[in-house]
Amino acid sequence: MITTVATQPIAGQKPGTSGLRKKTPVFMGRHYLENFTQAIFDVVEAKGKTFVLGGDGRYFNDRAAQVILRMAAANGAARVIVGQGAILSTPAASHLIRLNKTDGGIIMSASHNPGGPEEDFGVKFNMPNGGPAPEHVTEAMYQRTTELTGYRMLEAQDVDLNTVGRSDLGGMIVDVVDPVSDYAALMETLFDFPALRALFAGGFRMRMDAMCAVTGPYAVEILENRLGAPKGTVTHATPLPDFGGMHPDPNPTWAHELMAEMMGEGAPDFGAASDGDGDRNMVVGRGIYVSPSDSLAVLAANAHLAPGYARGLAGVARSMPTSAAADRVADALGIAKFETPTGWKFFGNLLDAGKVTLCGEESFGTGSDHVREKDGLWAVLLWLNILAARKQSVAEILGDHWATYGRNYYSRHDFEAITTEKADAMMAALRDLLPGLPGREVEGMTITAADDFAYTDPVDASVSAKQGVRILFADGSRIVMRLSGTGTEGATLRVYLERYAPGPDGLDHDPQQALAPVIRAAHSLARLEEFTGRTTPDVVT
The missing domain is CATH 3.40.120.10 (Alpha-D-Glucose-1,6-Bisphosphate, subunit A, domain 3)
Known part of the structure; x- marks a missing residue:
């Protein structure tokens, strides 16, 4: 039996660069997963279509898979291909979407974020080409979450996802496949x-x-x-x-x-x-x-x-x-x-x-x-x-x-869980500085250009603005700063540091030593300690 469950919009269901990520208890909350899943199926028009479903096995992966399957059936999907145990790596899911010429797929993952009852969970939709949904699609899904009044659910027993084979779920075909072989x-x-x-x-x-x-x-x-x-x-x-x-x-x-x-x-x-x-x-x-x-x-x-x-x-x-x-x-x-x-x-x-x-x-x-x-x-x-x-x-x-x-000395310094207001204020102040930076000397290096990166897609001409602050120096050194959208709380400031050595000398230094003047310049220009109270990154890569 298919029922329509009354609901109302839940604030904050806006996907980031890799889908919607929140703490697991949030996803397990009343109507949360269901609302977002319904928004996905409404936007992609699930009726008669075939999807791939799988995840990285993190906590709640198995239960979420059963919910999504019942909702897929309730929304008229024709077939879902599921990794055995509801498991699929993200690249394997992309391959299955392409191999089977499906209409897309739902991947349950928060990627590299920790997992567990109190940690992170995520859901994202991949398109028929196997790639993540573009911004206009995720924006449409978000908009749909702001106006939902109900979601469709098939009342049924759990599907056996541990055994490879085909079964029927309310008239929808469920194919459980070996997640590794293809x-x-x-x-x-x-x-x-x-x-x-x-x-x-x-x-x-x-x-x-x-x-x-x-x-x-x-x-x-x-x-x-x-x-x-x-x-x-x-x-x-x-x-x-x-x-x-x-x-x-x-x-x-x-x-x-x-x-x-x-x-x-x-x-x-x-x-x-x-x-x-x-x-x-x-x-x-x-x-x-x-x-x-x-x-x-x-x-x-x-x-x-x-x-x-x-x-x-x-x-x-x-x-x-x-x-x-x-x-x-x-x-x-x-x-x-x-x-x-x-x-x-x-x-x-x-x-x-x-x-x-x-x-x-x-x-x-x-x-x-x-x-x-x-x-x-x-x-x-x-x-x-x-x-x-x-x-x-x-x-x-x-x-x-x-x-x-030659060698491009390179490192990324992450400052995690910064109060969002402080991070935004720092980036705003840095953006205000940009017009006056060219020609200025910092740590013995001359700034030649400074901008907020904007990208015009050479295929579809779409424009993505404010993608990160770039500060370029005459010697090929570079500072990039941006706030990441992959965390689940606060803001993560990522500071990217680069210095070029053409060789043949100077190719064997420790990267942090080679980058020392670039690091000092980044902290000084952004007034990082003043805005965030931080002097040392949480992660250095």
């Missing part, structure tokens, strides 16, 4: 699996930290089962509702166990970590950390070594806060380069139009045109393919890269 098959088409098997057979040692999150089953199947990496290569491989108490954000701060192993005696040849929903990655060599910006540049310079990219790259895109290292590779290869706002959805148009092949963000996300999301395990496999083909260490590959292109 994704693993896609990876086999992109990378030289025989060469990777030979690499591991030859004694190559690796550590992959899945951080008790969704990538574990994918990494075990591909690395250990298909490529022959020793059992135990993947650590924290079992997804847990609270991620084992870990913060599933693959950076040096939160993946500290991996960092300690890779920087210690007897370290493996290669290390990697992934995040809550499997779309981010961190790469580490023995004794050397690879920044996400450098990782994108190295992948762009060497992608042709993998079978899936032997044809060459159409172009490379990076988010504006990401270092310009990839631009230098694009220039050398004679291919297109693009600078977009933060948010993977901005890469979607470029990928769909065939203008770029690789994309990356400094926030530990890289990907290609194989899906329309960033893809952590894909990046790890491309690195492995490069290591197998070049027969060099991570440190040697980085050294060669810097010698060829």
